[in-house]
Amino acid sequence: MVELILLSIKVAAVATLINIPIAVYIGWLIGRRNIRGKLILETVISLPLALPPVVTGYFLLILVGRESAIGQISQFLFGNDIVFTWVASAIAASVVSFPLMVRAIIVAMQGVDTTLERSARSLGAGPIRTFLQITLPLCYNGLVAGILLGFVRAIGEFGATIVVAGNIPGRTQTIPLAIYSKVQLGKDSEAINLIIISTVLAIITLIIHHWLIVRGTRKSQR
Amino acid sequence: MVELILLSIKVAAVATLINIPIAVYIGWLIGRRNIRGKLILETVISLPLALPPVVTGYFLLILVGRESAIGQISQFLFGNDIVFTWVASAIAASVVSFPLMVRAIIVAMQGVDTTLERSARSLGAGPIRTFLQITLPLCYNGLVAGILLGFVRAIGEFGATIVVAGNIPGRTQTIPLAIYSKVQLGKDSEAINLIIISTVLAIITLIIHHWLIVRGTRKSQR
Amino acid sequence: SSSCGSSDEQVVVFAAASLTDVLNDVKKRYELEHESTVQFNFGGSQALAIELSKGSPGDVFISAGNPPMKFLTEEADIEISSTSVVAHNSLIVVTKSEEIELDGYSNLLDLDLIAIADPSLAPAGFYSQQFLINTELWMDLQDKLVFAADVRAALNYVKSGNVDAAIVYMTDGMTEPQLQIRKIVPSTSYSNISYPIAVIRNKKTSLSDIFVDFLLSSEIEQLFLSYGFK
Amino acid sequence: MVLEIDIKKEYNEFQLLIDAVTEEGITGIFGPSASGKSTLLNCIAGFEKPDCGLIALNSEILFSSTGRISIPTERRRIGYVHQHSALFPHLTVRRNVEFGFNLTENSRKVVNFQELISLFRLQNIMDRGVTNLSGGERQRVALARSLAAAPELLLLDEPLASLDLPFRGFILEKLKEVSRTLGLNMIYVSHSISEMMALVDSVIVISDGKKLAEGNPSLLLNNGEVADYVDYSSLENILQGTVEEHLSSTLSAVSVGAAKLVTPKLTLDIGDPINVSIKAADIIVSKYLPSGISARNVLKGFVSRTNKSTNFTFLDCDIGGVSLIAALTNHSLVELGIENGDDIFLILKATSITPMESL
Amino acid sequence: MVLEIDIKKEYNEFQLLIDAVTEEGITGIFGPSASGKSTLLNCIAGFEKPDCGLIALNSEILFSSTGRISIPTERRRIGYVHQHSALFPHLTVRRNVEFGFNLTENSRKVVNFQELISLFRLQNIMDRGVTNLSGGERQRVALARSLAAAPELLLLDEPLASLDLPFRGFILEKLKEVSRTLGLNMIYVSHSISEMMALVDSVIVISDGKKLAEGNPSLLLNNGEVADYVDYSSLENILQGTVEEHLSSTLSAVSVGAAKLVTPKLTLDIGDPINVSIKAADIIVSKYLPSGISARNVLKGFVSRTNKSTNFTFLDCDIGGVSLIAALTNHSLVELGIENGDDIFLILKATSITPMESL
Numbered sequence A, B: 001m002v003e004l005i006l007l008s009i010k011v012a013a014v015a016t017l018i019n020i021p022i023a024v025y026i027g028w029l030i031g032r033r034n035i036r037g038k039l040i041l042e043t044v045i046s047l048p049l050a051l052p053p054v055v056t057g058y059f060l061l062i063l064v065g066r067e068s069a070i071g072q073i074s075q076f077l078f079g080n081d082i083v084f085t086w087v088a089s090a091i092a093a094s095v096v097s098f099p100l101m102v103r104a105i106i107v108a109m110q111g112v113d114t115t116l117e118r119s120a121r122s123l124g125a126g127p128i129r130t131f132l133q134i135t136l137p138l139c140y141n142g143l144v145a146g147i148l149l150g151f152v153r154a155i156g157e158f159g160a161t162i163v164v165a166g167n168i169p170g171r172t173q174t175i176p177l178a179i180y181s182k183v184q185l186g187k188d189s190e191a192i193n194l195i196i197i198s199t200v201l202a203i204i205t206l207i208i209h210h211w212l213i214v215r216g217t218r219k220s221q222r
Numbered sequence C: 001s002s003s004c005g006s007s008d009e010q011v012v013v014f015a016a017a018s019l020t021d022v023l024n025d026v027k028k029r030y031e032l033e034h035e036s037t038v039q040f041n042f043g044g045s046q047a048l049a050i051e052l053s054k055g056s057p058g059d060v061f062i063s064a065g066n067p068p069m070k071f072l073t074e075e076a077d078i079e080i081s082s083t084s085v086v087a088h089n090s091l092i093v094v095t096k097s098e099e100i101e102l103d104g105y106s107n108l109l110d111l112d113l114i115a116i117a118d119p120s121l122a123p124a125g126f127y128s129q130q131f132l133i134n135t136e137l138w139m140d141l142q143d144k145l146v147f148a149a150d151v152r153a154a155l156n157y158v159k160s161g162n163v164d165a166a167i168v169y170m171t172d173g174m175t176e177p178q179l180q181i182r183k184i185v186p187s188t189s190y191s192n193i194s195y196p197i198a199v200i201r202n203k204k205t206s207l208s209d210i211f212v213d214f215l216l217s218s219e220i221e222q223l224f225l226s227y228g229f230k
Numbered sequence D, E: 001m002v003l004e005i006d007i008k009k010e011y012n013e014f015q016l017l018i019d020a021v022t023e024e025g026i027t028g029i030f031g032p033s034a035s036g037k038s039t040l041l042n043c044i045a046g047f048e049k050p051d052c053g054l055i056a057l058n059s060e061i062l063f064s065s066t067g068r069i070s071i072p073t074e075r076r077r078i079g080y081v082h083q084h085s086a087l088f089p090h091l092t093v094r095r096n097v098e099f100g101f102n103l104t105e106n107s108r109k110v111v112n113f114q115e116l117i118s119l120f121r122l123q124n125i126m127d128r129g130v131t132n133l134s135g136g137e138r139q140r141v142a143l144a145r146s147l148a149a150a151p152e153l154l155l156l157d158e159p160l161a162s163l164d165l166p167f168r169g170f171i172l173e174k175l176k177e178v179s180r181t182l183g184l185n186m187i188y189v190s191h192s193i194s195e196m197m198a199l200v201d202s203v204i205v206i207s208d209g210k211k212l213a214e215g216n217p218s219l220l221l222n223n224g225e226v227a228d229y230v231d232y233s234s235l236e237n238i239l240q241g242t243v244e245e246h247l248s249s250t251l252s253a254v255s256v257g258a259a260k261l262v263t264p265k266l267t268l269d270i271g272d273p274i275n276v277s278i279k280a281a282d283i284i285v286s287k288y289l290p291s292g293i294s295a296r297n298v299l300k301g302f303v304s305r306t307n308k309s310t311n312f313t314f315l316d317c318d319i320g321g322v323s324l325i326a327a328l329t330n331h332s333l334v335e336l337g338i339e340n341g342d343d344i345f346l347i348l349k350a351t352s353i354t355p356m357e358s359l
Ligand SMILES: Nc1ncnc2c1ncn2[C@@H]1O[C@H](COP(=O)(O)OP(=O)(O)OP(=O)(O)O)[C@@H](O)[C@H]1O
Pocket: D011, D012, D014, D031, D032, D033, D034, D035, D036, D037, D038, D039, D040, D083, E132, E133, E134, E135, E136, E137, E162
């Protein structure tokens, strides 16, 4: 049981950590820059939202499967497949939770006051420093919200995971897959226990969220 | 095919429309008020995110099923069950997409400058008017983003829907369910066609999103 | 921990979800007696077949019913060893209340809603459809049938009171003691529900073969019977 | 008694502790930066809740910690123009100004919308968004918006800082006029003593959250403690007069009471009313009639009162029935030996008289 | 030649069309509200791209539409203090000020951090967040932040509007000192002619997006077109002197060149350097030595030059080697019959001399 929870957290945490830099970058591209092909980019990142996760799973199976280039590279480098490992679970969780994280970040980035970025530039900060020290901290709330939204979604990810990582107890079975298995076997009370664990995890995430927001606010108002 | 698309849009649109007022209200409660039991409320609304949608589906099956109070009321009022109808699909889509919509709105609401609300109050606007005419328009971008995020998620909803509404062609089969069926039957090319349709729908949604944002911005900068 | 991929001492078994409990028992016994370990990936048989066809690294496939196995060989061009049968199952009708009178299958016509697994998506649905067609109920029940995503979903529809009855496997019915099992489906009205097992070719065949042999031993046959299989 | 305040409000290291009463008209709040002026206004408007105390407007209790009363802002009928104009960014100029106007019952609308627009010269920017307005434009919109809502009390937190000088004088006059004609009471925060002297009827001086002095604006002139914050050179006399004559291309004459003042050229017609401003410090007092002097005005009068502060003396001089304050150092006073009732001549350059014409 | 500008920038109904060159020191930009002052600064800082034209700082091209050059803001080394202080809300006062300071190479750091902090009196608020600062506090932090980044050119957009008067004079002096001692060039936008006269070395007057005049700040005094925007009563002479004597509890004496001025009491020690400010309009010119007059200062000198504008004449008077501008109406000039070279007496009240001491 502890193993199951730890695996779930590991998968979701890794997925979230992979997503953060990409989501911040894409969020910035879409939220604060006027780039060409914005629509195409937005479509690509939003797609996992509009498709049933199982279908996303099949795409991933083809993309990182044994016979794919990525699968081969993994074989070559680590002597191991990606599919049917917790890495595959993390990839699935990452892809599916990405649109949520990035959307929240886009909105937050759009809310940042240009005058402040301009001030930073006039004080000698280049675009990257301005981004890291001004823009990013100014969308702290949205950023934290986006990251934790992504994390919660990653913890709950089921459809794509079961396809690309399978439902292998002790190896790739995360809490949602375990819940599904229990429900399939009619073991309702065991399923309920797992649902309670999911709920507790969600609550802990929300408490961390609050703590981060309060901490950020306190810091800036000290 | 046209029927399938129309049903999908109908289901997602109804789900979204149900969600908007509730999400705006809850978003306001959480984003701008210091209420008691905030954490409990946040947990409840985030839960559908952290659980596999199939499980959410089973909960709904109990909640709006034939033997539930809600089911009985529907029987009494419309002479019809909710489960296994498009209404059930809409409810499933609504519940599953709700956390996304509300999260985006919370972040947007937190970004509104208190001084502006205060100004409105000092000009004689009561809290409700201030909310409708100042707060809400000021989180226009976040609001639009949240609503369309919810809509896209609703269009892609699968797990809870298949449980509570079944997969009945012409009656409750939405695009994701159809994609699932095609994939299960190994009819990959038909599945791909449906995926393309999903993608197009997502693109249209994004175009509408852009149009709404640009329109909102132009309006305020005229 | 076994965090990265399948080690060489492992057999990866893709198995129908309905076999979860019994196979977990099998695994315990197998690993006591053998050097190698077994990893299961449980899911809907059709979904598993699709995954295998898309390159999922399973060594052994145990399907609920023949159609997924057929799909794998005929439509997906996956090479497998010759198949054997691990167990059999049978169809029953479950209801929630005892009051519903179901003396024979023709009483199904008196009900309002009956759930079966979706014939195109799940083998259980395929067999249920066979039964209803062969008993000439199919046409008359059209408006009363609810297709569930899988057999477990059909069972849950009964449990939650959303349908009056469902046609499910015996083994599934046995997991829900509070439901009424009605053995009113003639075993002649549908094909033999077998659980075929096959080794996926070009995989670790020797280990896989050892596991398959173990599974087919009489000791294990007893185990299956205790779970309601035939 | 318009506003009654007796409140305490603490922030970490800052404590506001004010007990004051304001009368009809315009009350100035004067004090150095970070003395708590904005905080006080926030409490009056209902944006901040005092820690304890009482606030009443026209005898209606707005806030009372003992009575557990706190009327919401929108029902206090108190307008607020912020130090940094808080315009609604999603609305045009027109809709900003209309916001409060449309919420006001017709019977209570005291100003005509069109008049208000032209008063603040907003005609040309009415349909623009507010996000790209210049600093001065913003502040004008904010003022118009507040007046449009017909408040009973208007709080003005340094509203003129970003206006150019001629327009600032003009707006000051208009605010005064609005206050008089509509009977609208105002509380006006400013660092500028000339704005204070020109505009307000009474003044409350605060420093570090405490009330230092309260009363007639002349207290700014004779209260030793207040002296630190006051820039005496900008203390002004505002006189109401009539255009009397156009003397040349550069000079006009204005009659104020029985006195005739030579002023810079005016564009108004003869007979038109006009206000002029004269800084107290610009006036030179002489015991004898001077000659061969560049100053255009030499006015005969007598000293009706002397207000002595630590360093300065402010002479209330009666010039043909009109009262004019002249500022002298105490030293000068002693040296000249001027006493109450003495006859004197006030020497005043034409350029020291600022006509307060609308542009 | 410090800054060379020749740009066009259009917004919907507004067009900025400026061709100007600034020299070493402080250049003032003077113009009515919405005339394009902030827009011009935005183009210089690189926040807005002109539609076409050229901007060069110390001969280095910052922007050129023909050369397709547009150096990014952070490499322009141009500081900017906004009309509404744009402080970083997520950082403390300290971290705001440090922001640019830490980005500056040590060799280029021209001011000592501690000095800067005490110059703007920020010691007590260093570790506070900036969101709750008062208006004046915010502006002081913004000024300190800009100077900390050691810019080559500092753009100041009405930075003193929310400061109280004594402190404003003090900051003006400090800005001037910083500009002189560090050789830091500044562009200073203000509506206030006295801030202009007190601070800037040259001035550009703009109106409705066009340059109206350019040159010595005295042009504000003798350009008819400019006259509309100018409040002559606040034109000041800033003189450097030394504390000479403490005369009484209210008066001190300051020597400026060969002249001795009686001023309000100073707290400085005898021998200390001090700047004093005298408004041109406060000076009365007399052909004869007056007597029995309240004014503390009667200075003998001669007229070295007369600047005649449409309505006013500004006399450059030489008082023992020190130049002082006195403002007269043209009418007075004629009546007194004053010509270049004439001997005159300047009459000046002690209160008309503002010592610019730090508080
Ligand atoms: N919400 C707050 N939290 C903590 N401190 C505050 C808060 N609001 C104001 N202060 C502090 O209280 C003091 C008084 O601030 P206030 O804004 O009332 O000054 P002010 O008199 O309006 O000054 P200014 O003329 O510079 O605008 C300041 O030191 C300020 O930093």
